Each structure stands twice: as structure tokens, then as C-alpha cells.
Amino acid sequence: MPSTERALLHRVAVAQAEGRAPSFVGGVVREGKAVWFGARSCVDGHAPDADTQFRIGSITKVFTAVLVMRMRDEGLIGLDDPLEKHLPGTGVGEVTIAQLLGHGAGLAAETPSPWWERTPGMLRPEPADVLGERPVLHPAGRLHHYSNPGYTLLGSLVEAVRGVSWEEALRSGILEPLGLGRTTLQPVAPHAGGWAVHPWADVMMPEPSQDLGIMAPAGQLWSTVGDLGRFAAFLAEGDDRVLCRASVEEMRVPSVPPAAGDGEGGYGLGLQLLRRDGRTLIGHTGSLPGFVACLWVSVEDGLAAVTLANATSGPLTTVVAADLVRIVAEAEPRIPEPWRPLPEAEVDAELLALTGPWYWGTSAYGLKVNAGRGVTLEPLRGAGRRARFRPLPEGGWVGLDGYYQGETLRVVRRQDGSVSHLDLGSFVFTREPYEAGDAVPGGVDEAGWRGL
The missing domain is CATH 3.40.710.10 (DD-peptidase/beta-lactamase superfamily)
Structure with a gap:
């Protein structure tokens, strides 16, 4: 202009x-x-x-x-x-x-x-x-x-x-x-x-x-x-x-x-x-x-x-x-690239099943799939550690930025093949916050959630 x-x-x-x-x-x-x-x-x-x-x-x-x-x-x-x-x-x-x-x-x-x-x-x-x-x-x-x-x-x-x-x-x-x-x-x-x-x-x-x-x-x-x-x-x-x-x-x-x-x-x-x-x-x-x-x-x-x-x-x-x-x-701010769906070759049902909310303790995070089978993990509310990850040939992902740069994110499965949790440098992310039976370090109180 x-x-x-x-x-x-x-x-x-x-x-x-x-x-x-x-x-x-x-x-x-x-x-x-x-x-x-x-x-x-x-x-x-x-x-x-x-x-x-x-x-x-x-x-x-x-x-x-x-x-x-x-x-x-x-x-x-x-x-x-x-x-x-x-x-x-x-x-x-x-x-x-x-x-x-x-x-x-x-x-x-x-x-x-x-x-x-x-x-x-x-x-x-x-x-x-x-x-x-x-x-x-x-x-x-x-x-x-x-x-x-x-x-x-x-x-x-x-x-x-x-x-x-x-x-x-x-x-x-x-x-x-x-x-x-x-x-x-x-x-x-x-x-x-x-x-x-x-x-x-x-x-x-x-x-x-x-x-x-x-x-x-x-x-x-x-x-x-x-x-x-x-x-x-x-x-x-x-x-x-x-x-x-x-x-x-x-x-x-x-x-x-x-x-x-x-x-x-x-x-x-x-x-x-x-x-x-x-x-x-x-x-x-x-x-x-x-x-x-x-x-x-x-x-x-x-x-x-x-x-x-x-x-x-x-x-x-x-x-x-x-x-x-x-x-x-x-x-003249940058005009973002138009949104496009992922190429068909990158659509993976198992990977899609991992998306959505995960909990580190009681902190809610969301897992998103990126192009090239990479993922992003970011807090859903409040402050938290956001990071992008690229896939590893042997499975799992490695962090590209922030606190988790260089750290490995992997899926941990139960004996029957179902997903137990995500492990990120020993941090455990579960589908529900402190769900009984989940692999939460230190265990979960048997009485569960309660009020005063």
C-alpha cells in the first residue's frame, strides 16, 4: 500500500x-x-x-x-x-x-x-x-x-x-x-x-x-x-x-x-x-x-x-x-493460510482416538493432531505448559519447544491393548482427573471425590 x-x-x-x-x-x-x-x-x-x-x-x-x-x-x-x-x-x-x-x-x-x-x-x-x-x-x-x-x-x-x-x-x-x-x-x-x-x-x-x-x-x-x-x-x-x-x-x-x-x-x-x-x-x-x-x-x-x-x-x-x-x-498484518483438512494418507483412527481432553492431576489439557502426524498438547484453561511434538520412528513423539523440548511423549497401553494413559517425561496424563483404577502416581483415594 x-x-x-x-x-x-x-x-x-x-x-x-x-x-x-x-x-x-x-x-x-x-x-x-x-x-x-x-x-x-x-x-x-x-x-x-x-x-x-x-x-x-x-x-x-x-x-x-x-x-x-x-x-x-x-x-x-x-x-x-x-x-x-x-x-x-x-x-x-x-x-x-x-x-x-x-x-x-x-x-x-x-x-x-x-x-x-x-x-x-x-x-x-x-x-x-x-x-x-x-x-x-x-x-x-x-x-x-x-x-x-x-x-x-x-x-x-x-x-x-x-x-x-x-x-x-x-x-x-x-x-x-x-x-x-x-x-x-x-x-x-x-x-x-x-x-x-x-x-x-x-x-x-x-x-x-x-x-x-x-x-x-x-x-x-x-x-x-x-x-x-x-x-x-x-x-x-x-x-x-x-x-x-x-x-x-x-x-x-x-x-x-x-x-x-x-x-x-x-x-x-x-x-x-x-x-x-x-x-x-x-x-x-x-x-x-x-x-x-x-x-x-x-x-x-x-x-x-x-x-x-x-x-x-x-x-x-x-x-x-x-x-x-x-x-x-x-x-498490513499477515493473512493466515486457509484452513485445509489433513491429507487422507495422514488420517489415522488410532491417532484420532487420542485427541481431546487429558488430565495431569486436575489440570485439563487438550491433545490436537497436526500435519505430518505431529501433535500439540496445550492447557484448556488457565496457565500451563504448551508444546508441539513431532513423531519418532520408533513410536511416540519428541517435544519441539517450551518446557517439554526434547522430552518424549508416549502412549502407555494396558495388557488388553486399550490406552491407559500418556507418559510425558514421567508425567501421567489420564482421561479423567484421578479416576479410580487409573495409573496415577501415588494412587487415588478409595473414597473418591467428596464434599464437606
């Missing part, structure tokens, strides 16, 4: 003016398709478009995390494996791959001097060289402490396991399958230049653009609104050519408690998590000298937003990307 488009352009224009950005671009993706692009610019000789490259900084980490998760899915590594198992000699090999992905390994935030973002990367040829004399600052697994060196180690892990460079693994594993032809390690025209804007005067100077060398997996990439929009669609739905939907969903699960002062933020396995305007956003922010960037996805709304600017500081790309999602979600 024209009014929505104007609101989006207004937000980008305000961000460019107030943030004093030489260029500021934004884009919105809906249901996997680019639906809006806007730009404001005063330099570089042309107005940037959706194909203009900007440096994306730490959004690079999401790409590295996807490469690691892909190796896990192929059985080459385990997330609980210690780093030493696959990449010996770092000096921090007892930390796990999962802890590195979620910034829960306790490693230092930055490398030893000099500042790696403004230093040619070839000065540090070995993974251990990015860690310094005191690489571990916190006990592993206890809290979130963002670590750029940690993602350098993950990039080196990819190279050690794959036997190819991080760049080649990235190209063949992500960029080519998803068609991200404008995402590169070095800038390819048309691209924006990076600028530092004077804090007290409307003047600026160019920022150097360094090849980060071994630090590349933490922040090297250049990309565009167009390419990042396609990558956002992948982060929402997955793509079996790169990483299946279940594994992408796994990346969104908080990995360790946030550090004090992190507010409503969190971190999964390579993805930042943000609760804002009543919705959950997943994605990542990025910055390098001369550039700031942000990618947010609202899976529930079917929306994603990308914001890129070429100034070292000032432009609020993180806030604006969230605002672009909010503007569209509020002005």
Missing part, C-alpha cells in the same frame, strides 16, 4: 538524516519475496540500489554458524564435541563447539592488540594467535560473552574438517545453493565506500578496508539488500540444499543465559535474538570501520528487514530494521 511504503521510506530517511549516514538503505522481505526497497544517499556518485554492496561485519558469523551446523547434520562433528577433537593446539580445546557457536565458551571478546578490524589479517596466521595470553575470562557454559576470536576458531574448524578454505566452504555450501552471487569476501562494484563522520562537524574521511585474514569468519563479508533478503528467507524456512528447517529452528533456541545488561536480547547458535514490540526477532547486527548493518527476521509475521549504512557509527540500523518489520506487520 502507498501509505505503508511512505512510512517505510520516512523511517529510512529519518535514520539517514539523524544518523548522518553518507548512505542508508533498507529492504523488506515478506513470505520469502522482496516487497520493498528504499535508499537515501549523498555520496558515492549514485544512489545505492538493492544490488549495491555494503560491508556487513558480524552478520558474517551467521554464515559461519550455518557451515558448522551443516557439518553436524552430515555427521562430521557433534555440537558437544570439544574443539580439541577436531582442531588441536588452540589452547582452549576443552570448550565445545556449541559453546563457541552461542558465545558461551567464556573466551575474550577481542584479540590482543592491535585492533583486528583495522589491521591486515595476515599478521596472525594461526588460530591460537587470536586468543592472547588470557583467552578465557569466564567459566565455559555459564553466561553469554560475545567473542570474535571464538568465531575465528569456528572458521578454522570448518577448514580443518572440510579440508578446504572457509571461503570455498562458504561458496559451495551456502552462496551458490541460495543464489547469493553478490555476497563476497572482497568488494565488487557497485559498492559503497566506508566513511567516518566527524562527531562535531558535518565532515568525513574514508575508512580503511582491511582483509581480515584468519579473522574473516567473524566479519569479512560484503553483501547487498537483495542477497541478505534471500538469506533471511532461508533463516525463516530452511533449505535442504543448505540446512534443513529443523536445524535452522535449533539455531534460534537460546544457548546460555544473557549477560547482565543485555536487556531483552539473547543468543542462539549463531543467531542474535531480540524481543521487541511484542514479537521475537532473529538475525544479527554487524559493524566494521565505515559500515553498520542489521538483519532481522520475524518468523511469526513472515517478515524480514535489512538495513545497511556506510558510516562507522551514528546510523541506528538495528533499531530501524526492527521498525521496518513493525511498520509492515501493523499496517
Whole structure:
């Protein structure tokens, strides 16, 4: 709608003016398709478009995390494996791959001097060289402490396991399958230049653009609104050519408690998590000298937003990307998919017989059948634990979210084959509350229900 488009352009224009950005671009993706692009610019000789490259900084980490998760899915590594198992000699090999992905390994935030973002990367040829004399600052697994060196180690892990460079693994594993032809390690025209804007005067100077060398997996990439929009669609739905939907969903699960002062933020396995305007956003922010960037996805709304600017500081790309999602979600809310009955092949009389009310003690729950023979268990009134479950090959279901994530739900039958109860991680759900003869732990009072 024209009014929505104007609101989006207004937000980008305000961000460019107030943030004093030489260029500021934004884009919105809906249901996997680019639906809006806007730009404001005063330099570089042309107005940037959706194909203009900007440096994306730490959004690079999401790409590295996807490469690691892909190796896990192929059985080459385990997330609980210690780093030493696959990449010996770092000096921090007892930390796990999962802890590195979620910034829960306790490693230092930055490398030893000099500042790696403004230093040619070839000065540090070995993974251990990015860690310094005191690489571990916190006990592993206890809290979130963002670590750029940690993602350098993950990039080196990819190279050690794959036997190819991080760049080649990235190209063949992500960029080519998803068609991200404008995402590169070095800038390819048309691209924006990076600028530092004077804090007290409307003047600026160019920022150097360094090849980060071994630090590349933490922040090297250049990309565009167009390419990042396609990558956002992948982060929402997955793509079996790169990483299946279940594994992408796994990346969104908080990995360790946030550090004090992190507010409503969190971190999964390579993805930042943000609760804002009543919705959950997943994605990542990025910055390098001369550039700031942000990618947010609202899976529930079917929306994603990308914001890129070429100034070292000032432009609020993180806030604006969230605002672009909010503007569209509020002005043009997602139209739900039409209800459709299950395919005939998924209709199972025994499964249908399990639906309806079940009782955990005196708390009423309802069991619903989902597509793919999955089920949902949710409270029928008041507060309670809701969870979705997917079927297991051996029978039963495994929890996908909430308190019951990873827990097994199974049907317990009597000797005659009739259903006795549901067992969910030792919790017993019966058809009636405390029915005499039911398998209720501790038994049922023989006198039954009574009044005073």
C-alpha cells in the first residue's frame, strides 16, 4: 500500500538524516519475496540500489554458524564435541563447539592488540594467535560473552574438517545453493565506500578496508539488500540444499543465559535474538570501520528487514530494521493460510482416538493432531505448559519447544491393548482427573471425590 511504503521510506530517511549516514538503505522481505526497497544517499556518485554492496561485519558469523551446523547434520562433528577433537593446539580445546557457536565458551571478546578490524589479517596466521595470553575470562557454559576470536576458531574448524578454505566452504555450501552471487569476501562494484563522520562537524574521511585474514569468519563479508533478503528467507524456512528447517529452528533456541545488561536480547547458535514490540526477532547486527548493518527476521509475521549504512557509527540500523518489520506487520498484518483438512494418507483412527481432553492431576489439557502426524498438547484453561511434538520412528513423539523440548511423549497401553494413559517425561496424563483404577502416581483415594 502507498501509505505503508511512505512510512517505510520516512523511517529510512529519518535514520539517514539523524544518523548522518553518507548512505542508508533498507529492504523488506515478506513470505520469502522482496516487497520493498528504499535508499537515501549523498555520496558515492549514485544512489545505492538493492544490488549495491555494503560491508556487513558480524552478520558474517551467521554464515559461519550455518557451515558448522551443516557439518553436524552430515555427521562430521557433534555440537558437544570439544574443539580439541577436531582442531588441536588452540589452547582452549576443552570448550565445545556449541559453546563457541552461542558465545558461551567464556573466551575474550577481542584479540590482543592491535585492533583486528583495522589491521591486515595476515599478521596472525594461526588460530591460537587470536586468543592472547588470557583467552578465557569466564567459566565455559555459564553466561553469554560475545567473542570474535571464538568465531575465528569456528572458521578454522570448518577448514580443518572440510579440508578446504572457509571461503570455498562458504561458496559451495551456502552462496551458490541460495543464489547469493553478490555476497563476497572482497568488494565488487557497485559498492559503497566506508566513511567516518566527524562527531562535531558535518565532515568525513574514508575508512580503511582491511582483509581480515584468519579473522574473516567473524566479519569479512560484503553483501547487498537483495542477497541478505534471500538469506533471511532461508533463516525463516530452511533449505535442504543448505540446512534443513529443523536445524535452522535449533539455531534460534537460546544457548546460555544473557549477560547482565543485555536487556531483552539473547543468543542462539549463531543467531542474535531480540524481543521487541511484542514479537521475537532473529538475525544479527554487524559493524566494521565505515559500515553498520542489521538483519532481522520475524518468523511469526513472515517478515524480514535489512538495513545497511556506510558510516562507522551514528546510523541506528538495528533499531530501524526492527521498525521496518513493525511498520509492515501493523499496517498490513499477515493473512493466515486457509484452513485445509489433513491429507487422507495422514488420517489415522488410532491417532484420532487420542485427541481431546487429558488430565495431569486436575489440570485439563487438550491433545490436537497436526500435519505430518505431529501433535500439540496445550492447557484448556488457565496457565500451563504448551508444546508441539513431532513423531519418532520408533513410536511416540519428541517435544519441539517450551518446557517439554526434547522430552518424549508416549502412549502407555494396558495388557488388553486399550490406552491407559500418556507418559510425558514421567508425567501421567489420564482421561479423567484421578479416576479410580487409573495409573496415577501415588494412587487415588478409595473414597473418591467428596464434599464437606
